Amino acid sequence: MNILNIYFSATGNTEKVARKIEEVAIREGHTVSTVPVKGGVEVEFLDYDFIFMGSGVYHWLPGKPLMKLIDKACTGYRASGALPRNAPRRSHIKAVTYCTYGGTHTGINEAYPTTQWMGQFFDHLGIEVMGAWHIVGAFHGNLEALSVGGRMGDIRDRPNQADLDSLTEMTTSILKSLEEGAPA
Numbered sequence: 809m810n811i812l813n814i815y816f817s818a819t820g821n822t823e824k825v826a827r828k829i830e831e832v833a834i835r836e837g838h839t840v841s842t843v844p845v846k847g848g849v850e851v852e853f854l855d856y857d858f859i860f861m862g863s864g865v866y867h868w869l870p871g872k873p874l875m876k877l878i879d880k881a882c883t884g885y886r887a888s889g890a891l892p893r894n895a896p897r898r899s900h901i902k903a904v905t906y907c908t909y910g911g912t913h914t915g916i917n918e919a920y921p922t923t924q925w926m927g928q929f930f931d932h933l934g935i936e937v938m939g940a941w942h943i944v945g946a947f948h949g950n951l952e953a954l955s956v957g958g959r960m961g962d963i964r965d966r967p968n969q970a971d972l973d974s975l976t977e978m979t980t981s982i983l984k985s986l987e988e989g990a991p992a
């Protein structure tokens with residue numbers, strides 16, 4: 809498959825996850841375009857067979873640069889007629905959304921709006937979202953103190969090796985499910 813691996817990462821946690829997804833997808837024999845979102849980046853989502861989209865959680869939502877990119881893409885798709893009412897299914901394209909989050913105040917509930925927001929973009933395009941992954945990520949820099957004593961406990965080393973190992977399994981599994989197809 810031709811895979812888009814697009815992510816926004818302000819402090820490096822989501823980037824770690826995106827790099828692991830890239831490694832696993834290449835190992836599974838796919839072609840992968842890894843795109844860190846920054847100003848000026850443009851992407852044609854409909855050119856891919858499978859899309860991984862990830863972001864850190866900032867105030868419960870994806871990073872502003874990623875939200876801006878999606879807003880701009882929607883404007884273009886609306887103008888070209890690619891976002892019709894009723895969102896007809898494009899069954900040849902699938903997606904996974906994921907985020908890394910600190911969860912200090914309300915735990916995983918802080919992460920759900922981020923993957924839901926990204927998921928609605930794909931749903932509007934008729935793209936099936938096969939998974940929404942929520943991975944714990946430490947606070948860095950002047951917010952470091954928030955990595956201890958919150959709802960998720962001590963998260964200073966997250967995402968850690970165990971997180972990346974389970975991500976490897978999830979990525980492998982979802983890609984294999986598409987290669988193998990449904991049993992007769």
Ligand SMILES: Cc1cc2nc3c(=O)[nH]c(=O)nc-3n(C[C@H](O)[C@H](O)[C@H](O)COP(=O)(O)O)c2cc1C
Binds near residue numbers: 868869910911945948
């Ligand atoms: C400015 C800022 C705001 C954040 N807001 C939230 C939040 O509302 N909820 C949450 O769970 N984590 C929050 N976090 C923690 C980040 O989601 C977490 O550290 C994430 O892994 C960052 O991803 P990145 O390193 O890829 O940028 C925030 C972090 C920063 C720097």
